[in-house]
Amino acid sequence: MTRVVTLAHYYTQPEVQQMADKVGDSLELSLYARDAEADIIVFAGVRFMAETAKILNPGATVILPDSGSTCSLVTQTDVGALAAWRARYPDHVHVSYINSSAEHKALSDWIVTSRNVDDIIADLYSQGKKVIFSPDRNMGAYLNFQYGYDMPLWSAVCEVHDKFNEAALDEAFAAIDGKGTRFLIAHPESPLPVLKRADYIGSTSGMLNWVRDYAGDPSAVLFVATEDGILYNMHQARPDLDLRQAPIYTGCQCNSCPYMKLNTVDAVRRAQAGAGTVIDYLTPAQMDAARLPIERMLEFSQ
Ligand code: 13P
Ligand code: SF4
Numbered sequence: 001m002t003r004v005v006t007l008a009h010y011y012t013q014p015e016v017q018q019m020a021d022k023v024g025d026s027l028e029l030s031l032y033a034r035d036a037e038a039d040i041i042v043f044a045g046v047r048f049m050a051e052t053a054k055i056l057n058p059g060a061t062v063i064l065p066d067s068g069s070t071c072s073l074v075t076q077t078d079v080g081a082l083a084a085w086r087a088r089y090p091d092h093v094h095v096s097y098i099n100s101s102a103e104h105k106a107l108s109d110w111i112v113t114s115r116n117v118d119d120i121i122a123d124l125y126s127q128g129k130k131v132i133f134s135p136d137r138n139m140g141a142y143l144n145f146q147y148g149y150d151m152p153l154w155s156a157v158c159e160v161h162d163k164f165n166e167a168a169l170d171e172a173f174a175a176i177d178g179k180g181t182r183f184l185i186a187h188p189e190s191p192l193p194v195l196k197r198a199d200y201i202g203s204t205s206g207m208l209n210w211v212r213d214y215a216g217d218p219s220a221v222l223f224v225a226t227e228d229g230i231l232y233n234m235h236q237a238r239p240d241l242d243l244r245q246a247p248i249y250t251g252c253q254c255n256s257c258p259y260m261k262l263n264t265v266d267a268v269r270r271a272q273a274g275a276g277t278v279i280d281y282l283t284p285a286q287m288d289a290a291r292l293p294i295e296r297m298l299e300f301s302q
Contacts, residue, residue: 004272005038007053009045010204011229011260016044019268023233025205026052026098027113027301033057034298042271044263046071047279051102054279055287055294063276065267069259073099076156077135083107085134089152092130095121096293099158100135102282106289108134111297114188114203117143120300125149138162139188142195160257161189164225168247169197172223181217184246185210186225194225194246204230212237228256 007029008020017023022032026049033041033053041062043050046069054062079101086094086107096108097117105111112120121143124131133140134154138161144151169184176182185207186198195201200210207226211234214222218240224231225246234243245253270276282290 002039003037004040004042005032005036006042006268006272007032007044007049008263008268009049009229009260010208010233011227011257012044012263013229013261013265014232015265016263016268017229017232019265019272020044025113025115025203027115027203028205029053030056030098030113030294031298033060033062036060040272040274042268042276044268044271045069046257046259047277048074048099048101050277050279051282051290052098052294054282055102055105055291056298058284058287062279063271063274064279065271065276066262066264067277069262071099071259072159073097073135073156074101074104077101077104077154079103079107082134082154085154086132089130089132092132092152093124094132094134095124095151096134097136097139098294098297102286102290104135105293106286108293109296111293113297114139115206116297116301117188118147120297121149121151122147123300136189138191138195141192142188142201145192145196158189160227160255161187161225162191163248163255164190164194164246165248166191166193166197168249168252169194169223169225171250172244172247173197176221181220182223183216183220184223184225186246187227190225198225208233208237211241211243214238214241227260228254229260 034056050064133151135156140153183199185200
């Protein structure tokens with residue numbers, strides 16, 4: 001019998017998450033994919049996630065439900081230009097966010113996710129290493145600001161998180177201040193002025209845990225600066241809390257990732273039956289080169 005394992009990122013729709021064997025952030029899903037005893041892995045996420053699953057579990061057939069599920073951090077990065085940029089810093093360690101193509105990963109010394117990026121870069125600096133960071137400019141700017149690093153940064157952004165806007169946020173805060181308590185939790189792909197206003201910054205799982213464990217004023221308004229899919233998980237975990245997505249402009253709490261939302265129930269169902277985009281275009285040499293920096297991260301994180 002064919003063993004099919006379905007993985008879904010927190011940004012997919014609730015109905016899709018309900019079809020999955022495992023729902024998680026990108027680090028959790030990578031680990032799950034690596035260890036899955038599966039003939040077919042259906043990855044309800046985006047292409048770089050499915051590629052990572054294939055690289056870590058090359059014996060499985062990995063299927064992306066919709067071929068259009070890309071990520072702006074990947075499409076904004078020309079790999080030839082990245083290689084030239086990397087060559088300008090021969091004495092630096094190249095740390096790349098997991099939201100990158102397999103060719104991009106192969107040009108990297110370390111891969112990180114939003115869950116372990118702070119610790120891995122701190123460890124490199126503690127060894128006296130010099131670091132360059134790609135592709136997420138917002139995440140890199142946050143790390144440079146927060147820890148006083150001077151990492152040269154590649155310049156791509158998440159088109160979803162980059163929309164969160166501090167002026168709209170300040171207006172939303174002003175409607176509450178003086179009358180009640182409010183908090184902001186944010187994903188580090190958000191712009192630095194938004195992150196400077198945050199009470200907690202972390203990965204999707206980190207934010208979910210923060211909400212789950214929240215023990216402050218029960219009437220507080222909790223603003224969440226990330227993709228709207230995870231609000232479902234947060235409401236489920238804590239139906240008692242006033243959770244609101246951070247605004248992208250006045251009155252608009254409606255920020256979602258178009259690529260994640262291509263994972264419709266029908267597309268995932270078709271993928272579970274074997275139809276979809278099979279990740280079969282990476283050569284063994286490409287996979288080997290990309291696996292090395294991913295495995296460094298997984299070893300560090302375990
Ligand atoms: P996580 O690593 O928090 O799952 O984030 C992945 C992502 O694509 C965020 O936009
Ligand atoms: Fe990429 Fe942003 Fe969508 Fe995440 S939310 S998959 S970073 S475009």
